[in-house]
Amino acid sequence: MNTSLRFVLYICIVLNVVPYVFSIKCWNCRSSNDPKCADPFDNSTVPITDCKQEKGLSHLPGVRPSMCRKIRQKVNGEWRYFRDCAYLGEVGIQGDERFCLMRTGTYNIFMEYCTCNSKDGCNSSSMFSPLPLFFIVLTTGILKMLS
Numbered sequence: 001m002n003t004s005l006r007f008v009l010y011i012c013i014v015l016n017v018v019p020y021v022f023s024i025k026c027w028n029c030r031s032s033n034d035p036k037c038a039d040p041f042d043n044s045t046v047p048i049t050d051c052k053q054e055k056g057l058s059h060l061p062g063v064r065p066s067m068c069r070k071i072r073q074k075v076n077g078e079w080r081y082f083r084d085c086a087y088l089g090e091v092g093i094q095g096d097e098r099f100c101l102m103r104t105g106t107y108n109i110f111m112e113y114c115t116c117n118s119k120d121g122c123n124s125s126s127m128f129s130p131l132p133l134f135f136i137v138l139t140t141g142i143l144k145m146l147s
């Protein structure tokens with residue numbers, strides 16, 4: 001490939017990918033502070049955060065948040081919701097962000113992680129579908145193997 005064509009391609013990639021990866025905005029709330037953070041999600045009082053502005057995590061130096069996440073947690077029969085920028089992890093399941101990772105833990109805890117990067121504010125709930133049973137079995141199996 002000739003050099004100028006390669007240069008043009010390079011610029012296109014940088015211009016398209018970099019802003020996309022580094023400037024996602026996510027809803028940021030927890031239902032313990034704002035009941036509207038729960039499902040069905042009501043964005044009227046919930047702030048949307050530009051993940052670029054996040055300070056970063058001290059235990060993950062250099063890692064920037066490039067995704068949004070919604071976490072649904074059931075602890076002792078009570079649902080809690082968290083929405084935030086996400087630093088690590090994969091989008092959805094096998095790249096399909098309609099699906100969420102689920103995990104049943106000890107002490108009567110159930111967790112569901114929905115990670116997305118398709119657009120600003122993608123961690124509102126509407127896009128996520130319930131996970132097919134096949135994936136539940138598969139992912140809980142994988143998570144058990146990893147833990």
Ligand SMILES: *[C@@H]1O[C@H](CO)[C@@H](O)[C@H](O)[C@H]1NC(C)=O
Pocket residue numbers: 043044048121
């Ligand atoms: C908030 O929710 C309303 C109703 O679903 C929607 O029309 C609007 O675009 C949302 N706001 C943002 C910033 O996404």
